[in-house]
Amino acid sequence: MEKLILNEQEVINALCLFHARFKNVQPSDVEVELAYDDVAGFTAEAYLNGQMEYYNTVNLITAIRLYLEEQLNRDSMSARIVLDLHDEEGIIARID
Numbered sequence: 803m804e805k806l807i808l809n810e811q812e813v814i815n816a817l818c819l820f821h822a823r824f825k826n827v828q829p830s831d832v833e834v835e836l837a838y839d840d841v842a843g844f845t846a847e848a849y850l851n852g853q854m855e856y857y858n859t860v861n862l863i864t865a866i867r868l869y870l871e872e873q874l875n876r877d878s879m880s881a882r883i884v885l886d887l888h889d890e891e892g893i894i895a896r897i898d
Contacts (some may be wrong), residue, residue: 804874808866810836810892813885817857819872823847836893844885844893859885866895879889 808816814836818829825832833849846857857865862885867878882898 807876807898808869808895810894812869813862813866813893813895815873816865816869816895817846817848817862820868821850821855821857823868825850838887838893844887851857868878868896870897 803838804891814834815859817834817836821834822829822830825881826827827850831850835847835849837845837847843859844862846860846862848855848879866883870876870878870881884896884898886894886896888894
């Protein structure tokens with residue numbers, strides 16, 4: 803697979819798609835906030851109808867794999883996905 807970088811908005815879109823899939827709603831109905839903490843690592847909070855669900859790093863990688871398959875038509879199982887905190891771009895995903 804060629805190298806690819808997902809910007810922060812694409813990472814958010816991936817989690818919106820992932821969360822919406824399991825809640826049977828439209829991705830546009832979901833709001834996501836990404837975060838990084840030295841102890842917890844990369845996390846996210848997904849909001850739907852006033853309820854919040856917490857996602858850890860493993861969940862974020864899984865969401866990105868779904869996004870790669872469904873939105874970018876790429877083989878996600880052979881991809882190496884690394885989340886990175888970039889000073890200017892926020893949380894990005896590097897995919898090899």
